[in-house]
Amino acid sequence: MLSCMTYLIPSQEQAHAGLRAIKVVLTSAGPLDGSRRDAIAAVQRHLLHTDLDIDALAPIAPEELARAVEDPALREQLISGLCAMTLCGERVDERELLEVERFAAALGARPHAVRQLHHLHEQRLLLLRIDISRSSLLGKNVRRMLDEGGLYGLARNVASFAGILENEPVAARYRSLEAYREGTLGKALFTFYRENGFSFPGEKRGVPEGVLTHDLSHILAGYGTDLRGEAMTIAFQAGYRRENPFGILVFLLVQLQQGVQLTVLAPSQQGMLATPGLADELVRSFVRGTKMSIDLMDDWDFWSDMAVDLDELRRRYGVVPWEAAA
Numbered sequence: 285m286l287s288c289m290t291y292l293i294p295s296q297e298q299a300h301a302g303l304r305a306i307k308v309v310l311t312s313a314g315p316l317d318g319s320r321r322d323a324i325a326a327v328q329r330h331l332l333h334t335d336l337d338i339d340a341l342a343p344i345a346p347e348e349l350a351r352a353v354e355d356p357a358l359r360e361q362l363i364s365g366l367c368a369m370t371l372c373g374e375r376v377d378e379r380e381l382l383e384v385e386r387f388a389a390a391l392g393a394r395p396h397a398v399r400q401l402h403h404l405h406e407q408r409l410l411l412l413r414i415d416i417s418r419s420s421l422l423g424k425n426v427r428r429m430l431d432e433g434g435l436y437g438l439a440r441n442v443a444s445f446a447g448i449l450e451n452e453p454v455a456a457r458y459r460s461l462e463a464y465r466e467g468t469l470g471k472a473l474f475t476f477y478r479e480n481g482f483s484f485p486g487e488k489r490g491v492p493e494g495v496l497t498h499d500l501s502h503i504l505a506g507y508g509t510d511l512r513g514e515a516m517t518i519a520f521q522a523g524y525r526r527e528n529p530f531g532i533l534v535f536l537l538v539q540l541q542q543g544v545q546l547t548v549l550a551p552s553q554q555g556m557l558a559t560p561g562l563a564d565e566l567v568r569s570f571v572r573g574t575k576m577s578i579d580l581m582d583d584w585d586f587w588s589d590m591a592v593d594l595d596e597l598r599r600r601y602g603v604v605p606w607e608a609a610a
Contacts, residue, residue, distance in 0.1 A: 291574045299332040301352035304344035313377035319557035323372040326567035346390030359391040364530035367397035371537035376405045420531035454486030470590030497580045516569040523573020572609035577602040
C-alpha cells in the first residue's frame with residue numbers, strides 16, 4: 285500500500301471491495317442519482333484507477349469488507365470516504381446512515397465524519413458547525429492564532445474581520461507586499477487581494493491571518509475565486525492535509541452540496557455537484573494536493589517564502605500542473 289501525504293492508495297482488490305460498499309450505502313434508499321454517479325466515476329478515474337460498472341457490482345457484507353481491508357488506517361479512510369460519498373447526494377437518508385454504521389462497526393472505525401452525518405441527518409446544525417469547525421479548516425487555524433497571539437491576538441483578528449478596528453502593524457506588513465518583485469509569492473498575494481477587492485489581514489473586514497493559507501493555496505494552485513474555484517481550492521487543501529483530509533472534504537460537501545452554512549467566510553449552496561464536470565474537477569484537485577510534499581496548513585512559515593518565485597515554490601512543494609493530476 286502506497287501513501288501520498290495521508291491518503292492511502294488501496295490495492296485493486298481493496299478498491300473493488302470499497303466500491304461494492306459504496307454501492308450498498310448509496311442504493312439503500314433508492315437508485316443512484318446523477319451527482320453520486322458523477323462522484324463515483326471521478327473517484328474511479330482519478331483516485332482508484334479502476335473502471336468498474338457500478339450497476340453490475342454485487343453487494344458486500346460488512347464482514348467481507350473487513351476481511352478485504354485489514355489495515356486500521358485504510359479502514360478509517362474507507363469509512364470517511366463512505367461518509368463523503370453519502371454527502372454527494374441531495375440529502376442523507378436514515379437508511380444510508382444505518383448502512384454506514386454497519387460498515388463502521390464491522391471495521392472498528394468511527395471517524396469524525398460518522399458523527400457529523402448523524403448531526404446533519406438529525407438537523408443538529410449547531411453541533412454540526414462546531415464539530416466540523418473543530419476538526420477541519422477552522423479548528424486548526426484558530427489554534428494557530430491562539431498559539432501565535434494568545435487570546436488577545438485572536439480577539440484582534442476577530443475584531444478586524446468584524447470591521448470593529450484595524451490592526452495597523454499587521455495591515456502595513458501586508459500592504460508592503462506591493463513592493464515585492466513580480467513573480468514572487470508576496471507580489472502575487474498583493475495582486476490577488478487588490479484585484480479581487482479583498483481587505484488585507486489587519487484591515488477592517490480583512491481575513492484573519494489564520495486562514496491566509498487558503499488564499500495562498502488559491503495562488504499556488506492557480507484556481508479562481510468564483511464558487512467553482514473556491515470548491516477546487518478546498519479540495520486541493522484536503523489533498524495536501526496530513527491530518528484528517530476527509531474532514532475538509534466533509535466541510536466542502538456540507539457547505540456547498542448540502543447547503544448548510546458553516547462559515548461566514550464563504551456562501552453556502554445546495555446541489556453544487558449538479559454543475560457539469562465539477563465532481564471530476566474536485567477529485568482531480570484533491571489528487572493534485574496529495575502529490576505535494578508539504579502540508580501548508582501545518583505550521584508553514586509563508587512569510588519566509590514571500591520573496592520566492594512562484595514557479596520555484598511550485599517545484600519545491602510539488603504543486604504539479606493540472607494535466608499531471610488526471
